[in-house]
Amino acid sequence: MNLYLAQTQTEPMGGLAGWAVGLMDSLGGLGAAVIVGLDNLFPPIPSELVLPLAGFSASQGTFSLMSALAWTTLGSVAGAVIVYFLGLWLGRERTRALMAKIPLVKTSDFDRTEAWFTKYGTKAVFFGRMVPLFRSLISLPAGIERMPFWKFLSLTTLGSLIWNSVFVGAGYLLGDNWHIVGDYASLFQYVVLGLVAVAVIAFVVTRLRSKTNSGTGR
Template sequence: MRAVRSVGVMQNDTEQLNTVAQWAVSLMESLGGPGAGLAIALENLFPPLPSEIILPLAGFTASRGTFGLAEVLLWTTLGSVVGAVVLYALGAWFGRDRLRWIVARVPLMRVADVDRAEAWFARHGAKAVFVDRMIPLFRSLISIPAGIERMPLGRFTLLTTAGSAIWNTVFVLAGYVLGENWGLVEQYADILQKVVIVTVVIAVVGFVVVRLRRDARRRMGA
């Protein structure tokens, strides 16, 4: 595991690796390619673990000969699928009835919102599962509504594999090509994540404002 030890040396010399990267290095040092897959599976279950760090780091270690590039792509994609299927199962267990029960008791929410979401997912669910695998935050979250709506598991797995393979390949190859400069990938990925977060916040605020105004008009008209 000479290449992974070299990562540790780089860590001591330049302090470029944060806690998450150290943890990922430890997994890959202990388990090799499967360690990278395990890290990505856990990243799917716990989104605060950033794939934008783990994947380029895996690519870097592959460039140093710790394991093959094809091997790390295979294991990380498998890890993505395993994590997504676990969340799908969670959504399937949670089910529509529990979702409706909760939504009916959440301020500003309506059961009709669930109906509209279900209708949207029926039309665009396959596209959403594929595309969202390449969007920060939504990479994990999309698996839960897919489970709630009981998308056929084979179809879900195929779409998840395709989307995950693209996302993983881009980041692993970036780390592989950049070598010791793999950390540059995180900087640009962080910008993308911030854009997504800001967009989600704006959408939520917009929804709340519109719903409050609508409810106020209804009360005035009553």
């Protein structure tokens, strides 16, 4: 079944959505991986649009739901790894200078991401996979600071799998109404940020209690 043609016979799908559906129809799961990988390499491409489209394509029989999850996660991880090694190779100053040349991306975006990584470390890599823009940029400070690659790869894979499963699954269940997912994307992101805050507070409270108990023991 030609998914792109089937769609245009009902309601035309243009722009990024039309291009993404056409690519997935032509290349199957590999097309989904390429598109999601580009989200890491070029932040203005929104995964909140691409991932539900991958689920929609799966619902139309272009590939299976499990294939959609596997390919999109592979694309996410591959893109993140490229950006990780880019940060490792360029270093902070050259990376920051490069950010200024990317359309729709500001050096302040990199500065905020770097500050988030410095403050939260491994939590930033894991939860960062679920926050717009941070998802694309968080790999840079991880590479610059030479975060152990195995740890970066594990956290990136797990975080990407969770994020992708939510949006691909929603697109699969909604079918032709896949675009509704975007209306709830921001809500999900706020939930993620809330979880980060809770995790940080729990960590601080645990440390303070540990220091208090140590002082009492003396």
